[in-house]
Amino acid sequence: MQSIASIIMILVSLLDIIVGKYLVNQILSGVAVVAWTLVLIMSIKNYRTSTDKKILVYDFGYFDLPDHLKTSMNTIEVIMKQISTLPFVRDVFYEDRKIIVMTKHEMSSSAIMDLGFLTGTLDSQERTKQMFAKYEKDKEILNPGKN
Amino acid sequence: MRIEIGLVEEVTVDLASVIKFKLEEALQPEIRYSLALEITRKDGKNILGFNVPMFEDVQDVINFSSNFSFLAGQIVFQELTIARLAPKKEDPKDQKS
Numbered sequence: 001m002q003s004i005a006s007i008i009m010i011l012v013s014l015l016d017i018i019v020g021k022y023l024v025n026q027i028l029s030g031v032a033v034v035a036w037t038l039v040l041i042m043s044i045k046n047y048r049t050s051t052d053k054k055i056l057v058y059d060f061g062y063f064d065l066p067d068h069l070k071t072s073m074n075t076i077e078v079i080m081k082q083i084s085t086l087p088f089v090r091d092v093f094y095e096d097r098k099i100i101v102m103t104k105h106e107m108s109s110s111a112i113m114d115l116g117f118l119t120g121t122l123d124s125q126e127r128t129k130q131m132f133a134k135y136e137k138d139k140e141i142l143n144p145g146k147n
Numbered sequence: 148m149r150i151e152i153g154l155v156e157e158v159t160v161d162l163a164s165v166i167k168f169k170l171e172e173a174l175q176p177e178i179r180y181s182l183a184l185e186i187t188r189k190d191g192k193n194i195l196g197f198n199v200p201m202f203e204d205v206q207d208v209i210n211f212s213s214n215f216s217f218l219a220g221q222i223v224f225q226e227l228t229i230a231r232l233a234p235k236k237e238d239p240k241d242q243k244s
Binding site for chain 1: 175208211214220
């Protein structure tokens with residue numbers, strides 16, 4: 001340790017001789033500013049991690065659902081986009097057949113249930129839209145130019 | 148622990164029983180019975196009540212509730228859409244005229 005300190009002292013003295021005391025001070029304060037910025041960024045990052053709450057909104061593998069209740073990946077993406085617009089949501093992601101939401105604050109179990117209910121409604125809404133779009137397309141194929 | 152979900156006013160008593168049936172259909176028998184799904188009326192609104200199965204971990208209770216609400220949300224919307232699309236019954240007064 002002593003040898004490292006001595007080397008640093010020698011380097012600083014050399015720098016001092018070569019470029020002058022003013023510049024050495026400037027460099028040292030620059031280093032300090034960078035170090036403090038890094039410390040600040042790290043503490044904000046830690047704060048965010050400690051306040052973010054991970055909520056499991058729906059596990060697609062949880063129930064043995066009949067085919068008409070199964071959700072496609074395309075629909076899951078649309079649901080996630082809609083959920084991400086909610087004010088308390090920081091992030092939404094899909095992992096291992098589960099929709100997971102990161103919220104900005106802790107939520108009660110009834111609020112988690114409400115979010116689950118809303119997600120289920122969005123799922124059904126999106127699938128209804130897709131079904132109607134397909135119906136309109138089929139109608140056009142069967143009766144071209146009639147619509 | 149018993150949980151209750153208030154259904155939107157548009158959900159009639161008939162519709163609520165269809166929702167209950169479809170939800171039960173989506174569940175495995177062992178969960179279905181312990182859940183004791185029930186539709187009741189409170190303050191002019193239909194309420195969907197169910198027991199949360201006993202889990203050792205609290206997180207599992209929350210996960211189950213969230214999953215179940217997801218299914219309920221899906222089915223309620225589906226049934227409402229079907230009801231909205233169904234041809235409205237003609238008013239007997241209109242038939243006379």
